Amino acid sequence: MLPFFASSDAQPLAPQILFHLGPLxxxxxxxxxxxxxxxxxxxxxxxxxxxxxxxxxxxAFSVETLVETxxxxxxxxxxxxxxxxxxxxxxxxxxxxxxxxNLSGLLPGVDSITLGVAGVSVSLFRSWTTDLNATIAMAxxxxxxxxxxxxxxxxxxxxxxxxxxxxxxxxxxYFIGLNELFGEILRLVTLSLRxxxxxxxxxxxxxxxxxxxxxxxxxxxxxVMFLEIFVSLVQAYxxxxxxxxxxxxxxTHGEESESHEAVAAGxxx
Amino acid sequence: MNHVxxxxxxxxTIGLGAIGPAIGVGLVGSSVVGAVGRNPEIQGKILSTAFIxxxxxxxxxxxxxxxxxxx
Numbered sequence: 001m002l003p004f005f006a007s008s009d010a011q012p013l014a015p016q017i018l019f020h021l022g023p024l025x026x027x028x029x030x031x032x033x034x035x036x037x038x039x040x041x042x043x044x045x046x047x048x049x050x051x052x053x054x055x056x057x058x059x060a061f062s063v064e065t066l067v068e069t070x071x072x073x074x075x076x077x078x079x080x081x082x083x084x085x086x087x088x089x090x091x092x093x094x095x096x097x098x099x100x101x102n103l104s105g106l107l108p109g110v111d112s113i114t115l116g117v118a119g120v121s122v123s124l125f126r127s128w129t130t131d132l133n134a135t136i137a138m139a140x141x142x143x144x145x146x147x148x149x150x151x152x153x154x155x156x157x158x159x160x161x162x163x164x165x166x167x168x169x170x171x172x173x174y175f176i177g178l179n180e181l182f183g184e185i186l187r188l189v190t191l192s193l194r195x196x197x198x199x200x201x202x203x204x205x206x207x208x209x210x211x212x213x214x215x216x217x218x219x220x221x222x223x224v225m226f227l228e229i230f231v232s233l234v235q236a237y238x239x240x241x242x243x244x245x246x247x248x249x250x251x252t253h254g255e256e257s258e259s260h261e262a263v264a265a266g267x268x269x
Numbered sequence: 270m271n272h273v274x275x276x277x278x279x280x281x282t283i284g285l286g287a288i289g290p291a292i293g294v295g296l297v298g299s300s301v302v303g304a305v306g307r308n309p310e311i312q313g314k315i316l317s318t319a320f321i322x323x324x325x326x327x328x329x330x331x332x333x334x335x336x337x338x339x340x
Binding site: 205238241 | 314317320321323324325327328331332333334335338339
């Protein structure tokens, strides 16, 4: 018979508190998120300094290629260079930040270095995206941007008309509008829970497989590790593209182009 | 049956929960192969959409794992 899965080994669902900053609890995922952000800022600062017309630095060149690739994808999805350039900084930052934080959960030492805080052993580092608070914060940020630009681009009237379109004397319009409003809330839930669930579930899977395999955990976790790398890339890409398609959908006047319909149809999943 | 083994329930959760996403990923894959076969010149565009759909489908299985490992 199978033993119990290694739920005792995995990280608890809520991030653990390292210390208190006044009334604010400071958790291990916050610490690692800040480290990731500083790392990214340093990295991109270095690249911005090293970049030139004829690139000498190979690393700067590869980062530029990444930026170009993402910009190409966004141009395709916005279909308008000016609009794409306006939203590019936020979307690219979301992509890179989520990607770095997803991947950093696989580093040795993360989750395994523990610290005694008030008699309980707490891991010092915890990947930022395995914390539901973090993913909800990012989802609120991106959806707040969506609604801000929706109101700015099509006006308050157009914004309300986006939900309650059709004959205003028909009660069906209000029913559909309420459903649309509920869908907006659902977007927040799905956007945050998807990222959190995939990354947290993946790390729990890794620790479960490591404990099932016993002494051969190093070999058994290797294929899962590659799966995790793929999944974290896909999730970072997905978060960025979903935000982009939400922006596109809510800043255009009703008519949606065909290329976004696939994404829009899947957005409720 | 008064007492059900928790390990049995966990096995059922992962087994039944894997069916749906597996079918979903299979459908996405078969459509991608068909679409690329019909018009190979927009392979990159099709693949990027396919990765989005696979990410959406995979999230369902991630929820299963999440429930499995946290209860």
